[in-house]
Amino acid sequence: MMGAGKSTVGRRLAKRLELDFIDSDDAIEQACGLPAGEVFARYGEKDFRDGERRIIARLLDDHRQVIATGGGAFADEGTRSLLKDKAVTIWLDAPIEILAERTSGRDTRPLLNNDDPRGTLERLMEARRPFYSQADIRVRSGNVPHRDVVEWIVSALEDYLQRRV
Incomplete structure (x- = not known):
């Protein structure tokens, strides 16, 4: 989920494992010339997920590395299948309170740009939990x-x- 610490922990994990690190949102920005959030807002979730899947497929075919994917990537059946087939997947499971705290006040997350971002996080987690639970590894994180x-x-x-x- 957004705010779980995927990018921060991913960078540190890559360093610990002596691997490269890439955030799929950064790869989207490099490919499109726009921030991932703007691509999502401009083209909609379906087109964003299609492009995200293609970029993640390319990253998976590259060298061994730590990849932080967007929170919705693993909920996409095609992307999840790619990741499960070619990578060890890890779910950073953080409580909603922490996710809400970490994502508050940021306008870079289109799904949370509404009057009830915490409620949106709760609904997203409820919808995504069945997909996240298919990760190879689950690590609870928090404060x-x-x-x-x-x-x-x-x-x-x-x-x-x-x-x-």
Whole structure:
């Protein structure tokens, strides 16, 4: 979900794993010349998700790296299938209170530009939870240092990869 810390934790995780990091929203901006939020607002969710899926597919075919996807990417069946097939997926699960706090006062999130952003977050989480729960790894995050979340992810990755052997 937006505000869960995907970009911040992703950067730190990539550094910890000695991998490159890319935020799919940044890749969208590079491809379109517009911020991802503006692409979403201008072209609508369907066209945005189609473009996002193509960009994520390209990133997955590139070298091994940590990719932070937008909050709605994993809810898209085609994108989720790509990610499940070609990557280890991680759900950063943060409480609504924290998501609301982290996203408040920002106008870069078109889905939250309304009179009830917290209610919107609650509805999005309810709708997306069944998809997020399909991630390979779930790490609960919250008001804890990012380094702790990174270490929890590394530990969960080690366990996950060990089970796959």
